[in-house]
Amino acid sequence: QKEVEQNSGPLSVPEGAIASLNCTYSDRGSQSFFWYRQYSGKSPELIMFIYSNGDKEDGRFTAQLNKASQYVSLLIRDSQPSDSATYLCAVRGGSYIPTFGRGTSLIVHP
């Protein structure tokens, strides 16, 4: 059973701080990793994907991948109240079907 684990939270950070969201996965053959943001009552929206070890930056978002330790993280710099949402980690391996985590709820308070 392929598993993707996320702390359900909520993770509460003050506005302007760095929010750090973590995800671990069980399948060592995993090849691609995705972060989705889901606002309450809305559908998931892709915000980042990463395939190679290391960091990938896109604006205020940085995805970090460490395949040896089987974790992927998402950093959100200068967090804003509009970043408050649930963040879903998805992992895709040899099977083409991605496995999703339960999501981490992030609250950015003014």
Add this chain to the structure above:
Amino acid sequence: ETGVTQTPRHLVMGMTNKKSLKCEQHLGHNAMYWYKQSAKKPLELMFVYNFKEQTENNSVPSRFSPECPNSSHLFLHLHTLQPEDSALYLCASSREVAGAQETQYFGPGTRLLVL
């Protein structure tokens, strides 16, 4: 807007009703998916279609019946559902099914309540 639309957005049905959910994608993708999202649970994959052919049925009860008449449209036919089937049903699409770098784009979902 992601280019994936779903109707209806909300649905209330009794256990003896028959209803259908519709998904349409305007992205020129060849793969389409149905997911179920329940509170406090990860997204659960239900069905996968690639070039109109079903390639995955993730042990879904037969009271859920998918239909994919072409690469742009996907339906989920519902009959004799149970209250525990109440959830958000999400449709997604991607260019292809295979390929580690394929990304999925989700529709807005149908919020289903079974009474």
